[in-house]
Amino acid sequence: MTLDRLHILHPRLFDSFRFVYPVLSRRSHGLSIGVNLNPDKVCNFDCIYCQVDRTTESETRFVETDRLLEELDAGLELAVSGRIYEQEPFTQVPAPLRRLNDIAFSGDGEPTTYTNFDEIVAACAEVKRRHNLDDVKLVLITNASMFHRPHVERGLAILDANNGEIWAKLDAGTEAYYDRVERTRIPFRQVIDNIAIAARVRPLVIQSLFMNIEGEPAPDAEIDAFCDRLNEVVAGGGRISLVQVYTVARPPAESYVTPLSNDQVDAIVARVKDHTRLDAAGFYGVSP
Numbered sequence: 001m002t003l004d005r006l007h008i009l010h011p012r013l014f015d016s017f018r019f020v021y022p023v024l025s026r027r028s029h030g031l032s033i034g035v036n037l038n039p040d041k042v043c044n045f046d047c048i049y050c051q052v053d054r055t056t057e058s059e060t061r062f063v064e065t066d067r068l069l070e071e072l073d074a075g076l077e078l079a080v081s082g083r084i085y086e087q088e089p090f091t092q093v094p095a096p097l098r099r100l101n102d103i104a105f106s107g108d109g110e111p112t113t114y115t116n117f118d119e120i121v122a123a124c125a126e127v128k129r130r131h132n133l134d135d136v137k138l139v140l141i142t143n144a145s146m147f148h149r150p151h152v153e154r155g156l157a158i159l160d161a162n163n164g165e166i167w168a169k170l171d172a173g174t175e176a177y178y179d180r181v182e183r184t185r186i187p188f189r190q191v192i193d194n195i196a197i198a199a200r201v202r203p204l205v206i207q208s209l210f211m212n213i214e215g216e217p218a219p220d221a222e223i224d225a226f227c228d229r230l231n232e233v234v235a236g237g238g239r240i241s242l243v244q245v246y247t248v249a250r251p252p253a254e255s256y257v258t259p260l261s262n263d264q265v266d267a268i269v270a271r272v273k274d275h276t277r278l279d280a281a282g283f284y285g286v287s288p
């Protein structure tokens with residue numbers, strides 16, 4: 001298996017685990033222990049590029065908190081002891097990437113829609129503390145649609161206190177393109193406002209997926225509008241530590257969605273840097 005294949009292998013089941021899944025993460029440059037708060041595969045967005053496999057029924061519908069925490073404890077033990085690298089597919093992880101970077105709340109839907117989001121973040125932070133892993137980040141991978149809810153706001157504050165990092169999705173610059181890509185009833189303005197407010201409290205990482213839709217990439221005007229939205233966040237006192245530009249790497253929800261070429265990803269990164277003065281990094285797609 002090549003490193004590229006290893007990067008796109010995001011198994012939700014690790015041995016008998018149901019809620020915790022270690023992956024080699026390109027964007028983390030190391031091992032990420034994923035925590036799946038949406039085992040029912042339900043999401044409040046319906047992105048045309050979503051790479052969650054919804055063709056099969058989920059095995060587990062509800063989060064079992066005790067079991068999730070036991071799995072996290074066991075997953076951290078495997079990663080810290082290095083015993084994880086004795087198991088497939090992790091035997092093939094190169095030495096420089098054999099480091100535990102983070103525990104990531106992501107999975108098969110939007111993690112902040114989980115009712116007890118603040119409590120589960122606090123409980124996972126406690127497991128991390130017990131393993132003396134202060135340097136390991138707690139990453140939230142989110143579509144930013146629920147930041148205005150009190151229990152999510154509390155969860156974000158708990159992340160802040162535990163070496164947290166928020167990776168907020170923003171895939172569009174205009175409402176029309178957002179509607180085409182995300183297919184949700186949550187207004188674009190809500191997402192932008194949530195990002196702006198959260199970025200005033202702590203720096204955010206913006207994660208942005210661009211793709212070909214029916215063979216066509218997003219027009220330059222859309223990328224410029226996307227840059228305008230980022231500039232608005234910064235002008236309002238928000239901080240953005242990095243813009244991650246990536247493309248499709250696993251089979252998407254819609255067959256008319258295809259990955260950008262490496263050159264196209266590089267061109268968007270250059271345009272974002274030029275139009276915003278923010279730091280930006282590109283992550284290429286992987287050919288099937």
Ligand code: SF4
Pocket residue numbers: 043044045046047049050051052107108109110143
């Ligand atoms: S927000 Fe994430 S999980 Fe939800 S549909 Fe979009 S890509 Fe899929």
